[in-house]
Amino acid sequence: MSNIYIYSPASAVRDKAAFRRGVKRLKALGHEVEIDADALRAHMRFAGDDATRLAAIGRAAASGADVALISRGGYGLTRILPELPYKAITKAIEKGTRFVGLSDFTALQLALLAKTGATTWAGPALGEDFGTEAEPDEIMLACFGDLLDGSAEGSGWTLPLADAKAHATKPKRHVHEATLWGGNLSVLCSLVGTPYLPAVKGGVLFLEDVGEHPYRLERQLTQLLLAGVLDAQKAVLLGAFNRFKPVPGYDRGFSLKSVTDWLRSKTKTPIYTGLPFGHVPTKVLLPVGRTVDMVVEGRDALIFWGHEH
Amino acid sequence: MSNIYIYSPASAVRDKAAFRRGVKRLKALGHEVEIDADALRAHMRFAGDDATRLAAIGRAAASGADVALISRGGYGLTRILPELPYKAITKAIEKGTRFVGLSDFTALQLALLAKTGATTWAGPALGEDFGTEAEPDEIMLACFGDLLDGSAEGSGWTLPLADAKAHATKPKRHVHEATLWGGNLSVLCSLVGTPYLPAVKGGVLFLEDVGEHPYRLERQLTQLLLAGVLDAQKAVLLGAFNRFKPVPGYDRGFSLKSVTDWLRSKTKTPIYTGLPFGHVPTKVLLPVGRTVDMVVEGRDALIFWGHEH
Numbered sequence: 001m002s003n004i005y006i007y008s009p010a011s012a013v014r015d016k017a018a019f020r021r022g023v024k025r026l027k028a029l030g031h032e033v034e035i036d037a038d039a040l041r042a043h044m045r046f047a048g049d050d051a052t053r054l055a056a057i058g059r060a061a062a063s064g065a066d067v068a069l070i071s072r073g074g075y076g077l078t079r080i081l082p083e084l085p086y087k088a089i090t091k092a093i094e095k096g097t098r099f100v101g102l103s104d105f106t107a108l109q110l111a112l113l114a115k116t117g118a119t120t121w122a123g124p125a126l127g128e129d130f131g132t133e134a135e136p137d138e139i140m141l142a143c144f145g146d147l148l149d150g151s152a153e154g155s156g157w158t159l160p161l162a163d164a165k166a167h168a169t170k171p172k173r174h175v176h177e178a179t180l181w182g183g184n185l186s187v188l189c190s191l192v193g194t195p196y197l198p199a200v201k202g203g204v205l206f207l208e209d210v211g212e213h214p215y216r217l218e219r220q221l222t223q224l225l226l227a228g229v230l231d232a233q234k235a236v237l238l239g240a241f242n243r244f245k246p247v248p249g250y251d252r253g254f255s256l257k258s259v260t261d262w263l264r265s266k267t268k269t270p271i272y273t274g275l276p277f278g279h280v281p282t283k284v285l286l287p288v289g290r291t292v293d294m295v296v297e298g299r300d301a302l303i304f305w306g307h308e309h
Numbered sequence: 310m311s312n313i314y315i316y317s318p319a320s321a322v323r324d325k326a327a328f329r330r331g332v333k334r335l336k337a338l339g340h341e342v343e344i345d346a347d348a349l350r351a352h353m354r355f356a357g358d359d360a361t362r363l364a365a366i367g368r369a370a371a372s373g374a375d376v377a378l379i380s381r382g383g384y385g386l387t388r389i390l391p392e393l394p395y396k397a398i399t400k401a402i403e404k405g406t407r408f409v410g411l412s413d414f415t416a417l418q419l420a421l422l423a424k425t426g427a428t429t430w431a432g433p434a435l436g437e438d439f440g441t442e443a444e445p446d447e448i449m450l451a452c453f454g455d456l457l458d459g460s461a462e463g464s465g466w467t468l469p470l471a472d473a474k475a476h477a478t479k480p481k482r483h484v485h486e487a488t489l490w491g492g493n494l495s496v497l498c499s500l501v502g503t504p505y506l507p508a509v510k511g512g513v514l515f516l517e518d519v520g521e522h523p524y525r526l527e528r529q530l531t532q533l534l535l536a537g538v539l540d541a542q543k544a545v546l547l548g549a550f551n552r553f554k555p556v557p558g559y560d561r562g563f564s565l566k567s568v569t570d571w572l573r574s575k576t577k578t579p580i581y582t583g584l585p586f587g588h589v590p591t592k593v594l595l596p597v598g599r600t601v602d603m604v605v606e607g608r609d610a611l612i613f614w615g616h617e618h
Contacts, residue, residue: 075527215384
């Protein structure tokens with residue numbers, strides 16, 4: 001089967017049981033798993049100091065593995081963006097290594113896209129997705145399997161009913177040849193104004209976040225709106241925004257829905273929700289930086305990027 | 310004495326007792342207090358919908374008051390930045406109205422500076438500063454009094470010992486004619502990349518925040534670093550960063566101090582801490598957009614802007 005290299009570019013692994021379960025599961029799926037020497041290192045909140053994590057990323061790029069998979073996200077990549085080994089990662093991708101991850105990993109993915117245009121994969125992390133106490137999600141596993149055997153060609157999902165209504169006037173929408181990009185909203189917003197945000201025009205932008213109250217999400221989406229990022233896209237896809245604490249008696253109707261409604265009133269770019277991606281078990285894999293087509297018809301949405309080349 | 314206009318440009322006032330205490334205190338200080346008709350309105354989290362708050366800001370500008378003081382911060386200004394009555398506010402400031410506030414109000418202050426160059430005042434809010442159950446802070450009151458009688462010429466503070474050490478090689482530093490600007494770090498970062506962040510070069514940038522874990526603060530400071538904002542300043546002043554929850558057993562030494570140490574290793578711009586400003590009772594008033602001089606000698610720091618003109 002495939003060779004998978006596990007490394008820790010961001011936060012320290014605290015749930016070592018989940019880490020071990022994840023490795024075991026990948027092996028049970030028939031994969032060879034190589035664990036980076038510093039995958040379980042810890043320095044403050046980080047999986048080793050900056051130099052340690054930069055070296056780990058370099059080893060992942062040099063591994064020759066089919067997949068370089070992050071142990072977890074957390075926090076740690078934005079502060080080492082200027083020192084990332086962009087050339088080595090890009091070379092590894094050209095040779096066939098797929099870099100997979102999410103959340104804080106968005107920083108590396110977008111910086112790489114900005115610097116070299118190379119494609120990485122927004123997808124699972126070892127601990128949270130493969131190391132679950134329950135069985136890993138079947139759709140996530142199927143998408144991961146498709147990536148490994150080269151048969152991943154696209155991802156589809158059913159729009160929530162409210163969303164299908166929001167676009168009822170457009171029975172069929174076809175987006176041609178758009179750059180798919182995005183990831184974690186907080187991390188993406190922290191790159192605005194820096195050289196590490198790719199200047200994607202006419203793209204399809206996907207976003208997710210975890211543990212952020214809707215007022216924070218709205219402030220961040222407003223930043224993208226006022227910076228002209230949303231208007232410059234052909235479509236915006238909202239994935240999961242979860243694990244935040246509403247403030248009863250304070251929000252009084254202010255919610256994810258009111259945020260989405262407000263945003264739709266401020267940009268002509270269509271905003272679709274329900275993308276199965278984010279800090280949830282059911283997640284598809286999405287090629288960040290790849291040219292995609294997108295079709296929305298009724299409640300069916302499909303992103304298609306064709307065969308890997 | 311002075312005429313003070315109270316209005317609500319952002320979050321709804323929930324603590325009405327504090328609001329009433331604040332009004333009473335201002336009156337007891339001898340001021341005339343005018344309360345905007347919609348100061349206590351509520352719409353979701355906001356003090357009225359967008360149009361209501363925009364109209365309230367317009368009335369504050371038209372009030373002819375000596376001070377237009379926000380009832381509170383919260384959240385609500387970033388999403389109405391494109392519609393703010395910049396000309397009316399600027400005209401009011403030219404006629405002598407000082408706009409005072411903090412936190413979410415940073416959005417209006419920086420957008421106004423970017424659009425028209427007008428000076429506003431980073432300072433207290435009605436509820437949290439004048440409406441306290443205990444007596445309001447004496448330094449805050451003295452600074453507010455100085456602003457009202459036109460004798461506010463500068464603000465000084467004592468650097469924390471650790472900070473004096475960080476700059477021990479520079480026994481005296483004098484910054485000449487720099488634009489003072491800044492405010493709430495989260496709000497300021499949400500303006501990066503938009504037309505509402507003033508492009509200040511060679512300035513003195515002050516920052517504060519509340520309820521943000523150091524890893525979030527570091528990510529935001531990193532954004533300012535990578536966007537070139539920190540390197541472009543002559544000095545960075547850190548005020549209060551408080552009311553966040555450390556994560557015991559997870560942070561393991563990652564703290565405000567480690568964030569400051571790291572930042573100092575990444576920029577040559579001197580970073581001074583201990584500025585008495587933020588979500589704390591003891592706060593000075595700072596003119597956002599004014600040209601200031603700054604002197605640091607030993608543990609004494611002084612910002613001086615001279616007489617009001």
